[in-house]
Amino acid sequence: MPSEHELYDCVVIGAGPAGLSAALNLARARKRVLVVDSNRPRNAATMISHGFITRDGLPPHELRRIAREELALYPSVEVLQRAAVLAVSRSESADSGDTAEWAERFVIEITGATPSAARAVRSRSILVATGLRETLPALPSIRAYYGMSLFSCAACDGYEQRDQPLALIGETDDLLERALLVAQWTSALTVFTNGVAPLSVADEAVLAAHGIRLDRRAIDDLEGDRGAISAVRMADGDRVPVTGGFVRPLWHPVVDFLDRVALATDEHGHLTTDRDGRTSAPGIYAAGDVAAPGPQQLIVAAGAGARVAAIITHDLLGVTTAH
Numbered sequence: 660m661p662s663e664h665e666l667y668d669c670v671v672i673g674a675g676p677a678g679l680s681a682a683l684n685l686a687r688a689r690k691r692v693l694v695v696d697s698n699r700p701r702n703a704a705t706m707i708s709h710g711f712i713t714r715d716g717l718p719p720h721e722l723r724r725i726a727r728e729e730l731a732l733y734p735s736v737e738v739l740q741r742a743a744v745l746a747v748s749r750s751e752s753a754d755s756g757d758t759a760e761w762a763e764r765f766v767i768e769i770t771g772a773t774p775s776a777a778r779a780v781r782s783r784s785i786l787v788a789t790g791l792r793e794t795l796p797a798l799p800s801i802r803a804y805y806g807m808s809l810f811s812c813a814a815c816d817g818y819e820q821r822d823q824p825l826a827l828i829g830e831t832d833d834l835l836e837r838a839l840l841v842a843q844w845t846s847a848l849t850v851f852t853n854g855v856a857p858l859s860v861a862d863e864a865v866l867a868a869h870g871i872r873l874d875r876r877a878i879d880d881l882e883g884d885r886g887a888i889s890a891v892r893m894a895d896g897d898r899v900p901v902t903g904g905f906v907r908p909l910w911h912p913v914v915d916f917l918d919r920v921a922l923a924t925d926e927h928g929h930l931t932t933d934r935d936g937r938t939s940a941p942g943i944y945a946a947g948d949v950a951a952p953g954p955q956q957l958i959v960a961a962g963a964g965a966r967v968a969a970i971i972t973h974d975l976l977g978v979t980t981a982h
């Protein structure tokens with residue numbers, strides 16, 4: 660059982676931009692906060708991040724480092740790095756229906772880098788900011804190019820690839836929409852379905868009307884050097900030259916540590932929240948990529964973290980003002 664002193668106002672699970680931004684704002688509201696992070700951010704594959712006002716072009720690990728440095732100035736925040744939340748349960752007082760008593764609402768089991776770092780803490784609220792895991796199409800060397808010359812977020816990395824011959828590789832049914840987005844940055848775009856993505860004849864006509872080529876053949880692998888893609892090699896041996904592009908991963912929120920509190924999710928596994936970040940369980944909140952889909956960008960996640968921090972602060976006080 661956790662000891663008396665390990666009681667937090669909020670345990671923030673995940674220290675990407677969503678969790679770090681929430682922690683900063685909770686700290687400024689004088690809340691006692693524990694941030695737990697397993698240090699596996701989605702954008703670890705890339706060297707440079709774009710589109711975050713005042714930080715455009717900064718390495719993503721640097722963005723997190725600066726945020727942790729800022730948090731260190733607030734004594735009511737602790738950050739556990741290379742640690743992971745294994746399970747969240749309701750505490751006994753919450754189970755007994757004692758709704759007036761918020762003080763022991765949740766027990767959070769944490770594992771650290773060593774067995775002795777394992778601990779359990781209690782918290783009045785929880786913020787889930789654990790991001791997403793990605794599965795890329797199964798091409799042998801795709802990971803060597805991902806984050807270097809092949810990206811997933813057109814808004815994040817389209818500008819640097821403007822006016823180049825680009826690939827869009829994917830196996831899902833939303834490739835048409837994604838192709839129209841990417842075509843903002845280049846007039847030389849080829850969509851590769853790898854023989855899988857279900858694009859209709861009507862979709863093909865829309866692509867053609869926008870000057871976008873469609874290649875429905877199976878892909879053997881990608882070619883290039885030191886992360887710089889130079890061609891998509893087809894299973895029939897043909898090579899289609901490109902200098903960059905985008906891939907459509909499958910995205911999976913990994914939230915099995917929440918099994919005991921059984922939160923509502925959408926059909927893709929994202930945690931369902933109201934517009935303020937409240938999940939289906941009172942006292943548990945979600946922000947960033949793990950929550951229902953929207954633009955997957957650093958500044959959007961940071962904004963969601965700041966917003967949910969205000970809501971948590973209000974909810975802990977029982978205050979309902981929207982401002």
Ligand SMILES: Cc1cc2nc3c(=O)[nH]c(=O)nc-3n(C[C@H](O)[C@H](O)[C@H](O)COP(=O)(O)OP(=O)(O)OC[C@H]3O[C@@H](n4cnc5c(N)ncnc54)[C@H](O)[C@@H]3O)c2cc1C
Nearest residue numbers: 673675677697698699702708709744790815947948955957
């Ligand atoms: C290749 C690539 C390039 C990108 N480039 C850009 C860009 O240029 N600009 C931009 O705006 N966006 C970019 N993005 C998108 C951006 O990285 C995400 O939208 C953003 O990181 C989401 O923030 P988050 O806080 O929700 O999650 P994340 O940043 O993914 O952070 C989640 C954290 O939670 C931790 N975690 C997970 N489970 C647990 C657990 N059980 N216990 C403890 N910790 C846990 C993870 O280790 C991770 O550190 C890019 C993404 C990729 C994949």
